[in-house]
Amino acid sequence: MNKSKLIFYGVIGIVILILGVVFNPLSWNDATERTVITQAGGRQFVEFKPGVFYAGFFSKEQKWPNQISVSHTDSTFDGDYSLNDNTCEIGIIQDVRFNDATTAGVSGITQYILPIDEKQMIAIHNAHKTPEAFVQRRLAPYTVECLKSSAQLMSSEMHYSGGRAQMTQDYMDQLKNGSYLLNVQETNVFDSTENVRKRVYAVQIQTKKDGNKMRKFSSIKEYSVLVGDAQITDVDYEKKVDEMLAKKITAATDASVSKQRLMTAQQKQLTAEAEGKQKLVEIEYTQKQEQTIAVVKAQTQVELAKQDLLKQEIARQAAE
Numbered sequence: 001m002n003k004s005k006l007i008f009y010g011v012i013g014i015v016i017l018i019l020g021v022v023f024n025p026l027s028w029n030d031a032t033e034r035t036v037i038t039q040a041g042g043r044q045f046v047e048f049k050p051g052v053f054y055a056g057f058f059s060k061e062q063k064w065p066n067q068i069s070v071s072h073t074d075s076t077f078d079g080d081y082s083l084n085d086n087t088c089e090i091g092i093i094q095d096v097r098f099n100d101a102t103t104a105g106v107s108g109i110t111q112y113i114l115p116i117d118e119k120q121m122i123a124i125h126n127a128h129k130t131p132e133a134f135v136q137r138r139l140a141p142y143t144v145e146c147l148k149s150s151a152q153l154m155s156s157e158m159h160y161s162g163g164r165a166q167m168t169q170d171y172m173d174q175l176k177n178g179s180y181l182l183n184v185q186e187t188n189v190f191d192s193t194e195n196v197r198k199r200v201y202a203v204q205i206q207t208k209k210d211g212n213k214m215r216k217f218s219s220i221k222e223y224s225v226l227v228g229d230a231q232i233t234d235v236d237y238e239k240k241v242d243e244m245l246a247k248k249i250t251a252a253t254d255a256s257v258s259k260q261r262l263m264t265a266q267q268k269q270l271t272a273e274a275e276g277k278q279k280l281v282e283i284e285y286t287q288k289q290e291q292t293i294a295v296v297k298a299q300t301q302v303e304l305a306k307q308d309l310l311k312q313e314i315a316r317q318a319a320e
Contacts, residue, residue: 027055032086034114036062036125044125046118064114064121064131067228070143071109081136088135092236096148099184099201100155105236110143110175111228112220120224142219146174147232152182152203156241157248168232175227178215181206 029035031050038044040058047053055061065086077091092105115121128134150171154163174180185202206214220227 025057046121069111073107081132090140096151098156099203102156102241107234108232110230113226113228115224149179178218181214
């Protein structure tokens with residue numbers, strides 16, 4: 001074999017090696033992801049198992065996480081929907097409105113589990129192309145919708161006074177099954193703490209004839225996406241709510257102090273009455289004792305006088 005043939009075969013080998021690297025038919029799945037493969041002929045399939053798998057020459061691949069968490073805890077969200085460790089930060093959800101027309105910024109995190117059904121996974125991929133687009137166009141809006149719907153079911157004061165768990169429960173229920181259809185009626189009430197009239201919205205969940213809640217169609221159930229977990233970590237009320245709550249806390253504290261003072265005064269009164277009655281009983285007892293002693297003394301003197309008279313009578317008869 002001459003030198004020119006060696007060079008030719010060497011070039012061919014290098015080209016084959018480069019093509020093998022560039023158009024490698026093998027691919028790899030991490031344990032936390034799956035891959036949607038579109039082959040050159042148009043066939044699509046999903047590889048769910050971790051490890052090496054055959055994708056095919058000239059195929060296109062898109063990695064998808066098994067689970068996507070939508071976090072809303074950053075106050076400086078810049079519109080970037082990229083995933084970091086399968087988590088997308090969409091920023092604190094602002095202007096979440098309670099049914100008393102007050103608002104808050106809400107922080108939390110929701111975990112979505114992507115389907116293990118191949119057809120559903122391919123449908124998600126074909127409709128959104130990338131996980132970032134899926135979060136931006138589907139998961140993030142759905143998260144915001146369910147959260148805001150949950151806040152509408154209570155006032156900010158109700159939430160502050162023990163409704164946090166109920167709001168989280170309503171939020172989770174709507175995430176899993178679809179947001180509620182609500183009836184909202186506006187009324188005006190007088191707030192004696194602030195001495196003003198306020199708008200209050202009476203919100204009721206629409207129900208079917210069988211009593212089940214009426215819901216909007218769930219945009220994630222369309223693709224069999226499940227909700228793994230959902231947490232509301234913080235609710236930052238607007239300034240006027242904090243001021244209102246501070247006034248009500250102060251008023252409640254003052255009322256408690258006044259009530260305690262009244263109870264103390266009443267207790268003192270009852271104590272004084274009890275002590276007075278006790279003294280009267282003691283005086284009455286002492287007087288009865290003194291009267292008894294006086295009667296005994298008088299009776300004793302009478303007996304002595306009788307005995308003296310009897311002695312005098314006996315002495316007179318003896319003298320006669």
